[in-house]
Amino acid sequence: MKKISKYFKPMLVALTIITIIGAVAFLALNGVNAVSQNTPLGISGYNINQISGDVQVNLKNIVIHTSDVQTELCIEMPTLDPWNPYATLTVDGTIVPNSEVALINAKDPKVMETSNRCYLFTFLLSTNGSTSGKGVLKLDKLWLELGRGQLTADVIAEVKTRMSKAAPGVDFEMVSVSGKGGGGVAINITSKPDNMSDDDVMRLIQQLSIDEVPTNWQTEITLK
Amino acid sequence: MKKHLQRLNILLSILSILTFTFFPTNAVFAATCTGSACNGMDPAGTTCWNDAIDAVIHYASTIYNINKYSPGCVANWSYTRNTSATWLAAETVGVNTYYGNTTYVWVWNSMYDGSGVVCTKGHKGSSYGNYTVHTTSACA
Numbered sequence: 001m002k003k004i005s006k007y008f009k010p011m012l013v014a015l016t017i018i019t020i021i022g023a024v025a026f027l028a029l030n031g032v033n034a035v036s037q038n039t040p041l042g043i044s045g046y047n048i049n050q051i052s053g054d055v056q057v058n059l060k061n062i063v064i065h066t067s068d069v070q071t072e073l074c075i076e077m078p079t080l081d082p083w084n085p086y087a088t089l090t091v092d093g094t095i096v097p098n099s100e101v102a103l104i105n106a107k108d109p110k111v112m113e114t115s116n117r118c119y120l121f122t123f124l125l126s127t128n129g130s131t132s133g134k135g136v137l138k139l140d141k142l143w144l145e146l147g148r149g150q151l152t153a154d155v156i157a158e159v160k161t162r163m164s165k166a167a168p169g170v171d172f173e174m175v176s177v178s179g180k181g182g183g184g185v186a187i188n189i190t191s192k193p194d195n196m197s198d199d200d201v202m203r204l205i206q207q208l209s210i211d212e213v214p215t216n217w218q219t220e221i222t223l224k
Numbered sequence: 225m226k227k228h229l230q231r232l233n234i235l236l237s238i239l240s241i242l243t244f245t246f247f248p249t250n251a252v253f254a255a256t257c258t259g260s261a262c263n264g265m266d267p268a269g270t271t272c273w274n275d276a277i278d279a280v281i282h283y284a285s286t287i288y289n290i291n292k293y294s295p296g297c298v299a300n301w302s303y304t305r306n307t308s309a310t311w312l313a314a315e316t317v318g319v320n321t322y323y324g325n326t327t328y329v330w331v332w333n334s335m336y337d338g339s340g341v342v343c344t345k346g347h348k349g350s351s352y353g354n355y356t357v358h359t360t361s362a363c364a
Contacts, residue, residue, distance in 0.1 A: 082277050099283050099360075106279035106364045107338065109295045149290070149303055149330065150273045178266050182301075182314060182322025182333035202308045206329060 051078045053215040057139055060118065064223055068125055071137060071221075072104070074118040078213065082112060083142040089123040090136040091223065096123045138218035146209050151176040151185050155209065162208040169193045170201055255296045262299035262335040264320075272297035272335060279364035282346070289314070289346025289359040293338055300338040300364065304346030305330035311354070313347040317361055323353060 056076040063070045069089060077083045089096045100122035105111050147155035156174050163170050171191040177184055192201050256262070256270035267273045272294035279300070280291040290303040302314035302322075306329060314333040315321040319342075322333035336342055343363040349355035 084278050084281060097283065100280065100362070102280040102362075102364070103277065106277060106293055107295070112277055112295070145305075148273060148276045148278075149292070149305070149332075150268060150276075176268060177326075177328075178268055179322070179325060181264070181266075181320050182331060183266060183268050184312065184322075184324045184326075184328030184331035186326065186328050187309060199308055202329070206307055 045081055046079045048211050048213070051213050053142070053213045055139070055142070055215055055217060057217040059137070059219060059221075062221055066125075067127070068099075069123045069135070069223065071121050071123075072118060073121065073139065074116060075139065075142075077115040077117060077142065080112065080115055081144060082148060083144050083213070085119055085121075085139055086141050086143060087121050087123075087137065087139050089221075090138065091125065091134075092132050094126075096125065098122060099124050133222060133224035135221050135223050136218055137221050139215045141215055142213045144211055146211065159205060159209050163205065166208060167193070167196065167201075167204060170196065170204070172201065172205060174205070255294075257297055257299070257335075259298045259339050260337040262297050263337055264334050265299075267292070267294070267299070267301050267332065267335050270297070272299055280344075280362035282359040282362040284346070284359040285348065285357045287312070287346050287348045287357060287359065289344055289362055291342065291344040291362040291364045292332075293342075293364055294335075297335065298338045299335040300342035300344065301333055301335045302344035302346065303330065303332045304348070304359075306348055311349045311351055313349075313355060315345040315347065317343040317345060321347075325352065 055078060058074040060072040060074055062072075073085070073087070075085055085101060087098045087101075089098075098121045100120075102120045103111065104118040104120055111117065146158055151174055159174065163172070169192065170189070173188040173190060175186045175188065177186060187202060187205055189198055189201050192198075254271070256272055257265055262272065267276070275296045276292045276294045278290045279293040282289050286307045288305055290305075291300055292303050293300050300316065302316050304312045304314045306312055309327040309329050311324060312328050312331045313321055313323045314331045316333055316336050319336045320333055322331055324331045341363050343361040345361055346359040347355035348357040
């Protein structure tokens with residue numbers, strides 16, 4: 001009993017120190033990761049205004065066919081959220097947007113656990129091909145749909161908040177309808193300013209339900 | 225001695241609480257379904273959409289089709305979106321197609337076992353069943 005009493009105080013001090021160190025370490029790590037948390041909705045996991053489009057891109061491969069160009073880019077995403085890249089290829093002054101974007105190893109359970117993700121882009125070329133033999137490959141932006149494309153109450157609230165700032169006077173309903181074998185999202189515009197058409201409002205709602213980060217990476221490539 | 229044991233007990237209790245507060249084990253949420261058990265199920269409102277990733281995206285005119293994949297549910301589904309409300313369809317090739325029965329801004333179909341390669345397509349048209357814009361097959 002005396003032995004236990006003898007070691008009680010040092011043990012108490014040691015355990016307290018371990019707990020404090022553990023708590024501090026956790027808080028520090030949690031603070032660092034807060035911005036890059038992979039939240040289910042992608043609404044509160046990052047601050048869009050604090051995300052830089054200055055992303056690191058590694059051009060891994062280019063394959064040139066007669067009718068298309070395929071290129072693999074590995075991109076350092078700003079957060080762990082499910083960002084999608086959008087790229088263009090400028091050939092002889094013509095901007096060709098990507099027609100296909102495929103996440104490489106998409107079914108690897110760990111692919112979204114890292115911010116470095118590789119994509120295969122496809123650009124369809126005109127039958128004339130390139131006269132100069134050169135092109136400019138540009139990563140235009142990163143984008144993601146709020147709620148990963150699922151219309152939840154949080155997504156509707158967020159889009160309405162954004163709309164109240166972007167175009168006061170616009171009011172609308174977003175309705176998710178589930179049917180046999182799937183579902184769809186309809187938008188009912190309930191009020192809008194006279195100077196906006198239904199199409200304008202619809203486009204704006206769509207824009208506000210997607211987060212975009214313009215990026216500035218580009219490189220010149222040889223097409224011959 | 226009894227007093228010390230009481231203190232030790234209190235201390236260990238506090239430590240346990242702190243440990244579980246600051247170092248929680250990774251919460252594991254049961255998936256709504258897995259693999260073939262997801263066949264035909266609407267992903268909306270399930271855990272499958274919560275962790276869905278955009279495996280492949282194909283563009284055509286003003287629409288894009290996403291082959292969505294849930295790693296938690298191991299299931300794919302098709303998702304088609306347009307810039308404005310119109311007649312849309314989301315297809316999982318060889319499995320099923322959801323034809324929007326009114327004008328929608330985006331549509332999706334039911335899930336299919338993602339343990340193998342699954343291909344999806346998107347369609348847009350001027351009326352129900354009359355589609356003129358099609359994305360090519362997006363496989364993942």
